[in-house]
Amino acid sequence: MDSSGTRAHSFGQTEINWDKLDKTKFYLVGAGLFTGVTVALYPVSVVKTRLQVASRDTVERNTFSVIRGILRTDGIPGLYRGFGTVITGAIPARIIFLTALETTKVAAFRMVEPFKLSEPTQAAVANGIAGMTASLFSQAVFVPIDVVSQKLMVQGYSGHAKYNGGLDVARKVLKSDGIRGFYRGFGLSVMTYSPSSAVWWASYGSSQRIIWRFLGHGTEPEGAAPSQRTIMLVQATGGIIAGATASFITTPLDTIKTRLQVMGHEKRSTARQVVKGLIADDGWKGLYRGLGPRFFSMSAWGTSMILAYEYLKRLCSIDE
Structure with a gap:
């Protein structure tokens, strides 16, 4: 194992490098695991999206009223x-993301090693580069899916059109805007998700190492290994910290992107007009619409995802 892997173990972690994974098992088991996590957390995305597109005269403008309205x-x-x-x-977007994440992370650790940075800083830089690169690669698949799914999420809400499923959305987008209609908000998606991914993975990588040091691990490479319960608690805490940091920094861009993506052909606006509308309705806090659900979503998703992800890597590691 390379030096980055050795360092990871000295901090009581169980990081497993890309070359130590059974790739076929990793992709097949991973598809099932992350589908389960998506099922559990998807409603939060629906509520967050509706809050972000609510107009000034929409009755349901807080989390609980939106949930009540949907259930009713x-x-x-x-x-x-x-x-x-x-x-x-x-599934294809996640395969692209995880492949790019793991391969880039190994290269990034080697790239920053000569700079002799502290452990948390080194982890933040390497993980941040890997997270941003992975997000950039996966956006080509994810953005069209995002456009269609968000139109379905808000159909019939706050004056938005109704559809007969995803294929109906796709046909109407194609008819009104052509292929580029599936990439509405692509620039903002890249500007939102890539920094968000970079911040999330950087925060996760560095916070873990800080927590391990606080717990007394890492000062002695040969010290007793922590229990699986401790490892999972540290990983979960790192996921919550990462979710809080990323959601606060990137929510304004996510709100603008969502509004651009769900607008109909006849209501097309620029990003600047969307910002002006949000500020006119609610002041600067309008840019943080849906922050609560987004924070919960990113923290819950991040914590669930990272625990599932680390478990997946342990499950798919190649025995030596």
């Missing part, structure tokens, strides 16, 4: 609008 009109299925579209596109 559509029941539990309403919380899963667009889910089929998301899960269809999420």
Whole structure:
């Protein structure tokens, strides 16, 4: 194992490098694990998206009123609008993301090693580079899925059109805007998700090492290994810290991107006009619409994802 792997173990972690994974098992088991996590957390994305597109005269403008409204009109299925579209596109997007993340992380650790940075800083830089690169690669698949799913999430809400499923959305987008209609907000998606991914992975990588040092691990490379429960608690705490940091920094861009993506052909606006509208309605806090659900989503998703991800890597490691 390379030096980055050795360092990871000295901090009580169980990081497993890309070359130590059974790739076929990693992708197959990973698809199942992350589908399960998506099922559990998808309703939060629906609520967050509706809050971000609410107009000034919309009655349901807080989290609980949105949930009540969805349950009243559509029941539990309403919380899963667009889910089929998301899960269809999420699997290839996730494969691209994880492959790019793991391969880039190894290269990034080697790249920053000569700079002799502190452990948390080195982890933040390497993980941040890997997270941003992985997000850039996966956006080409994810953005069209995002456009279709978000239109389904908000259909019939706050004056938005209704559709007969994902294929109906795709046909109408193609008819009104052509292929580029599937990439509305692509620039903002890249500007939102790539920095968000970079911040998330950088925060996760550095916070873990800080926590391990606080717990007394890492000062003695040959010290007793922590229990699996401790490892999972540290990873979960790192996921919460990463989610809080990333959601606060990137929510304004996410709100603008969401509004651009769900607008109909006749209501097309620029990013500047969207910002002006949000500020006119609610002042600068309008840019943070849906911050609560987004923070919860990113923290819950991040914590669940990282625990599933680390478990997946342990499960798929090649025995030597």
